[in-house]
Amino acid sequence: MLQSQLFSKTLRTVPADEVAVNARLLTQAGFIDKQLAGVYSFLPLGYLTVKKIEQVIREEMNAIGAQELIMTALQPKELWKRTGRWVTTEEVMFKIIEKDAEPSVGLAWTHEEAITEIAKRFINSYRDLPRAVYQFQTKFRNEPRAKSGIIRMREFVMKDLYSFHATREDLDTYYEQVKEAYLKIFQRCGLKALVVEASGGAFTKQYSHEFQVLSDAGEDNIVYCLSCNYAQNKEVSQVQAGDNCPLCGQAKIAQGKSVEVGNIFKLGTKFSEALELFYTNQVGERCPVIMASYGIGPGRVMGTIVEVHHDELGIIWPEEISPYRFHLLSLGEGDVQVKSEQIYNNLSSAGWEVLYDDRKESPGIKLKDADLIGLPWRLVVSAKTGDKLELKKRSGHTTEYLSFTELMNKFSVH
Amino acid sequence: MLQSQLFSKTLRTVPADEVAVNARLLTQAGFIDKQLAGVYSFLPLGYLTVKKIEQVIREEMNAIGAQELIMTALQPKELWKRTGRWVTTEEVMFKIIEKDAEPSVGLAWTHEEAITEIAKRFINSYRDLPRAVYQFQTKFRNEPRAKSGIIRMREFVMKDLYSFHATREDLDTYYEQVKEAYLKIFQRCGLKALVVEASGGAFTKQYSHEFQVLSDAGEDNIVYCLSCNYAQNKEVSQVQAGDNCPLCGQAKIAQGKSVEVGNIFKLGTKFSEALELFYTNQVGERCPVIMASYGIGPGRVMGTIVEVHHDELGIIWPEEISPYRFHLLSLGEGDVQVKSEQIYNNLSSAGWEVLYDDRKESPGIKLKDADLIGLPWRLVVSAKTGDKLELKKRSGHTTEYLSFTELMNKFSVH
Missing domain, CATH: 3.40.50.800 (Anticodon-binding domain)
Known part of the structure; x- marks a missing residue:
């Protein structure tokens, strides 16, 4: 590419309202352009970069047998009411005005409802299980805080993977495969991610797992062992910095700020029961399908890379995802x-x-x-x-x- | 791909409310799934197909020197007010409820405003011209009619290309290049598209050009010469079926229903004047940048292919874009x-x-x-x-x- 022909130029100044390092460097270098708080365009250099990150993710998803599709941003109220998430999520869900009436359409901030409804058409028997599908889809979240550049956006692409299983054992096996795939993805993107136990949130009562990268730009706080793989989100942890590690007992616990670059949830039968996604098992019984969901935001990964890999002169891209x-x-x-x-x-x-x-x-x-x-x-x-x-x-x-x-x-x- | 593992299955029945051939066949064959009126998910087979169409478009865009980026769906009211399109487009623009106040954010149904604002950062001098950028971006249009399957969607991906020029001559030259590129794209997708003169619509007083494919599934009516390349949209034409062709005089004019698979507009200085995108020419004068925009919807192309290429047994995919x-x-x-x-x-x-x-x-x-x-x-x-x-x-x-x-x-x- 001839730099003289490049649509973007490096800028001498950065808007004063951009405080995050990733937003400042990416704006100045001509990778992104802010449209609204937490809403950024990706210019040709930024587009190339985020597409490389997406390709890394795609390759690792295909390697574990997941199939790519794309769902819709516009979502009907009736569907979300059936899982009770039309009201509880109203703070984060953008809703749409149609002819002065009560809104009946919202913008998807996640796709469990949508994929469960679609799966009902194609999953009926144990022979149809397991299945795994993923998409790169624009998500909309009306975040009150949107001050972290492309790390927390109100409109962003997410790779969301959904898996469907007949048994908990099968889910557990696949969940571990996804965990390994995610670690490979972050490694290929030049990030050292810790697997951190966290709350299941709105989805599950079990622990979920977050992939956290230590960085002062992060909004999370984690405790982690300096020797083994033990790590927990501070929100759920009983352990404190300076304690001995409860897992290995060999080393001290440290605490740090971190960016959540991915997360994986065992959903169990929450959505399959609410939306009636059942399958017939080998002995003819109808059982709810066991589900999990797994997310990575390529834009957030890109922002985190900049936070971790830069110096006073600018960005330092890892080889595999450099534009x-x-x-x-x-x-x-x-x-x-x-x-x-x-x-x-x-x-x-x-x-x-x-x-x-x-x-x-x-x-x-x-x-x-x-x-x-x-x-x-x-x-x-x-x-x-x-x-x-x-x-x-x-x-x-x-x-x-x-x-x-x-x-x-x-x-x-x- | 093992068909036994495919996420979708062929369906024995199709929802009765699907009337369009493309929606019926694509649903039955497991390519798409309807979420709302005019809002469809693309399942793995459909996803592969539409990505092949996008790749054909991408190759032909890159071949004429356009650079790929991606803008945002969420758009601020203030920006659209400056071109007068916040109010005039309210029927088609989805607007978003934020805390009971007057909506200040809408969902983009086109991106002239957004790209003009971005271009102001990078285009200042005649040395920065010409430029051309394009994106594949989800557009939202609150269409009252959404009965044509994936030919008229309320949420759909559009490839929109924008070009910026110092002179009308330079615009004209590039416009012809795009016209040729579009004809190549449709040919590679197995479609015979006619270049049809049409109204400039909200954009321009000149003729724009539509790319129309003859099909009973179309919502447009065109008149065209059975011998030469003369073709006009019925809405602007003075010519009728049976007349002699006013261009070649050699043959009769026919009339037919058709699907608009692409369109190209000379915008002139409408947006650059409203949003103050000026450049300094060789003698130091400030002049508005001359613009054009060019659109193709890959999903609509896919739907049109099905309308044109099917028989009583199902779909007949052209080689280059078959999944x-x-x-x-x-x-x-x-x-x-x-x-x-x-x-x-x-x-x-x-x-x-x-x-x-x-x-x-x-x-x-x-x-x-x-x-x-x-x-x-x-x-x-x-x-x-x-x-x-x-x-x-x-x-x-x-x-x-x-x-x-x-x-x-x-x-x-x-």
């Missing part, structure tokens, strides 16, 4: 520009993802913008580099000088 | 099933897109379901086929018998 892998800067005119263009064309032909800064800007501005945008590898062509290229990792401090062939070899090995 | 290219049916047990499974595994390994009907159903049901679902190529393994496979094109009437190697050769040539 482009290389940032090629042409620092000069004439021969330098001719050489840069040739390199850009050669790399593009080889299928490399390159953002090429061909703008008529000073070297200082180009270097500063490259740090702000934060692609993993910076390639510089200048009078100084001669017939070599200067290569620098955004997360490192050293540069090396490579010929084009050496560059190709270095990255084709990986 | 799977091959439908492999195992009509038998024992050896037949072992052989089918082997073929399925071999084809899948070779990267072929195959839906494999491994269900324990009768041959009659499997053949009927295959015709209903309508994948382009049907492969049958049965006791009768011996060591060959029976191949039939969904749109044809003849079958042929091929060895596995012959099958591979036949399709690797293409």
Whole structure:
């Protein structure tokens, strides 16, 4: 991509009302644009990034046999009344005015009701179980607090997965598979997520599990063992910082602020009973289907990455989800520009993802913008580099000088 | 994909309130599920199909240099008031209840306001022009008529492209490029679209252009020349069926019902003046940016394909956008099933897109379901086929018998 043609530009100033680091950096670097409090457009660079995160999630969902579909944002009151969630969720549910009457349509902030109704058409027998379906769908939540940039949005895409089982054992097995898949997803996105026990919330009386990333930008507080995998949300925990770990007994408990990047819930038969999703088992009995739901917000993951991976100069994208892998800067005119263009064309032909800064800007501005945008590898062509290229990792401090062939070899090995 | 594991099933009955052919066939074949009038979920088969249509559109948009982004559904009243469209569009715009006050947020049914505001951040000089950006975004329209299945939805994805130009000449050139790109898109989707002159509607006083596909399912009426490319929407046309063509004079004018599958508008400076999107030209003058917008609804395209490509037995998908290219049916047990499974595994390994009907159903049901679902190529393994496979094109009437190697050769040539 030619940076001179990019729809967005880096901005010199950020709106004063943006306090979150992720919102400030992503706005300044031209990744997002605020429409309303908690409502952001994703500009071409941001769109590429969030689509890469979605693709990581999609691959791990497909790997555990889940099928992709897409449900609707507009939802009928009658359906939500049957699970008792039309009234209880009214603070978070946007409702729609139709001809001055009592609203009968709302905007989905989750899809348990919708998927349960759909599943009734297709699940009738134990032979139809288990099933798992997921979607990437825009959710609307009328959050009172929307001050965390793209970490807490009022309109956001969520990957929500729903699974349907005949037995609790089958649910438990699949639930563990999803847990592993989620850990893989966060790892691929450059995040170290802890599996944290939390309240089941409106869904269940059992613990649910949250995936939490330690960060001062977080709105959650967790306690966690410094040695083993023990971790609980402070809201449900009896344990305090400084205690010995109740699980391993080997280490102390620490406490920290964290961002919830995913959560998984065993719903049990709450929705299947309310909406009458039953199946016939091997001996002819009608039983409610056992369900679970699992959510990740790709935009929130993107915001959390920025909170965790940045320095005073800008963003530092992890390799797998960076909008482009290389940032090629042409620092000069004439021969330098001719050489840069040739390199850009050669790399593009080889299928490399390159953002090429061909703008008529000073070297200082180009270097500063490259740090702000934060692609993993910076390639510089200048009078100084001669017939070599200067290569620098955004997360490192050293540069090396490579010929084009050496560059190709270095990255084709990986 | 194993059909036994597919989340949806073919249905024996279709809800009586579905009158449109596309809604009836797509519901029965398990592609879509109705949530509200004009509001449909896309189930795994339907999701795959609409994503293929989106990919065709994306490729042709990228080919004309447009950049993908995604804007927001939630829109502020203040912005829409500045173009005068908060009130005039209230019939179609869903508005949101917030704490009993006058609504201040609506759901976008189009994005001219939003993109113009965003563009102000990045377009200041003639050097920043031209630009073109597009999105696939959920639009909400409170349509009074929503009886045409997925051809007229109240919640639907639209690909909307917006272009920004310094001069009318530059706009005209790009407008023609988009027109060609749109014709390519519809051709790849198996649709013969006519470029039809129509009213500029709320946007412009010039003609706009609609892309219309002749079909009795359509809500539009067009007149068109049986020989040349002349076509007009009946709403704006002075010409009648039976007249001589006013353009070529060589042939008669015909009239027909049609579905509008896309439209393109020259917006001129309507939005840039209202929202103050100006650029500085080469001699330092401030001028309003000249704009155009261009829309295609992938769901409507999918519905139109079904209206145009079906017979009494079911859907007939065009090759490029079919959810799977091959439908492999195992009509038998024992050896037949072992052989089918082997073929399925071999084809899948070779990267072929195959839906494999491994269900324990009768041959009659499997053949009927295959015709209903309508994948382009049907492969049958049965006791009768011996060591060959029976191949039939969904749109044809003849079958042929091929060895596995012959099958591979036949399709690797293409």
